[in-house]
Amino acid sequence: MLTVAGCLGDDDRGITLWTEFEEAEEETLEEHLAAFNEGRDNELNAEDITDMEDQLNTAIPAGDGPETFAWAHDWLGRYHEQEFGYDASDDLSIDLESEFTADAVDAVQWEGHTYGVPYASETVALMYNPDLVAEPPETIEGMVEIMDDYHDPANNQWGLSYPPVNPYFVSGYLQAFGGRLFHEDTGELGIEDDEFIEGVELLQDSLWEYVPEDPTYGSQIAPFNDGNAPFAINGPWQVGGFRDAGVDATLAPLPDIEGGSPTPYTGIQVWYFTAALEDADEETFETIMDWAEWYTTNEDVIVDNAERHGLIPVHQEYAESDDIGEDIQTFVETVDMGTPMPADPRMDIMFTTLEEALERVFNGSEEPAAAMEAAAEEIRSRWE
Structure with a gap:
């Protein structure tokens, strides 16, 4: 981290954006960046950052951070409180309300400030390997039957690739019976509610036994990526990587459950404006504003992100289009099931705890109700 921050703090780093994209998305970004820079004297540079949240928390206060970076909208409230963002309400030449969907506009604003420009919507969906599965299951019960046929860890085969304790990834089933991680209308936790605990028990009883024992992202991605699992539950950022690995990842909505309905968190992808713009020179400032407006309204960018990575357009002209492809239609169907991820600054503490x-339940060291009660107590203590 110190090496990266040191390099980026150099005066020669130029005008910089940061991303933490998967490889396929990074390649597409480089193509778009080259198109944007064509004919410009003040070129914009990209940095592929590992552990971007930690890097930003170090670099922005030190004045070494990027002028813009790409991430989901849920950091907005926290960045407002930390004064990490730049309010571009009076600087954009495009009218957000006229260009983007209402949800996308709401996602980039916090307490009257505009901290970025939206470019896509996303959530997780079911992915299946058509070499192993003829038709996607419509219900969890149908999915379990197929996973049972393939799950054989002793022979390097699993039923499912699914980061099992990441609240964003598993939110669809945690919230499937009407429970909520966080009640945005009241600002109260929901993880102790019976409906939420029922969602934890669903994961415990129906899905977790089919994933690798290591809950980390890389270990969970490997089985599907290597053709050793019939299913994955993941987001549009991973589609290109799976297909580049030779797996014809085919998308389907999250399977339904008896007595409930999957309710995944949805996110809006944003080009954030950072506090580095406060003291930026005119050339840098104009380049960043040009980039954000160009990237979020350019047809080639919007269509590429949709067709190559399954990113759902939030530009009004393309959001309801039927011409962008089947991947988008599936993700749109799954987004329609979901609920926007809250941007309350307390969410970060809640997610970590x-x-x-969830990992304690996953490992069998604690029962769902006890684990959620302990977590709720710790979260409230940290909030105070």
């Missing part, structure tokens, strides 16, 4: 509690 909840993930630790």
Whole structure:
């Protein structure tokens, strides 16, 4: 981290954006960046950052951070409180309300400030390997039957690739019976509610036994990526990587459950404006504004992101289009099931503690109700 921050703090780093994309998305970004830079004297550079959240928390206060970076909208409230963002309300030449969907506009604003420009919507969906599965299951019960046929860890085969304790990835089933991680209308936790605990038990009883024992992202991605699992549950950022690996990842909505309905968190991808713009020179400032407006309204960018990576357009002209492809239609169907991820600054504390509690249940060291009660107590204590 110190090496990267040191390099980026150099005066020669130029005008910089940061991303933490998967390889396929990074390649597409480079193509778009080359198109944007063509004919410009003040070229914009990209940095592929590992552990971007930690890097930003170090670099922005030190004045070494990027002028813009790409991430989902859920950091907005926290960045407002930390004064990490730049309010571009009076600087954009495009009218957000006229260009983007209402949800996307709401996602980039916090307490009257505009901290970025939206470019896509996303959530997780079911992915299946058509070499192993003829038709996607419509229900969890049908999915379990297929996973049972393939799950054989002793022979390097699993039923499912699914980061099992990441609250964002598993939110669809945690919230399937009407429970909520966080009640945005009241600002209250929901993880102790019976409906939420029922969702934890669903994961415990129906899905977790089919994933690798290591809950980390890389270990969970490997079985599907290597053709050793019939199913994955993941987001549009991973589609290109699976297909580049030779797996014809085919998308389907999250399977339904008896007595409930999958309710995944949905996110809006944003080009954030950072506090580095406060003291930026005119050339840098104009380049960043040009980039954000160009990237989010350019047809080639919008269509590429949709067709190559399954990113759902939030530009009004393309959001309801039927011409972008089947991947988008599936993700749109799954987004329609879901609920926007809250951007309350307290969510970060909640996610970290909840993930630790889910891991205890996943490892069999604690029962769902006890784990959620302990997590809720810790979260409230940290909030105070």
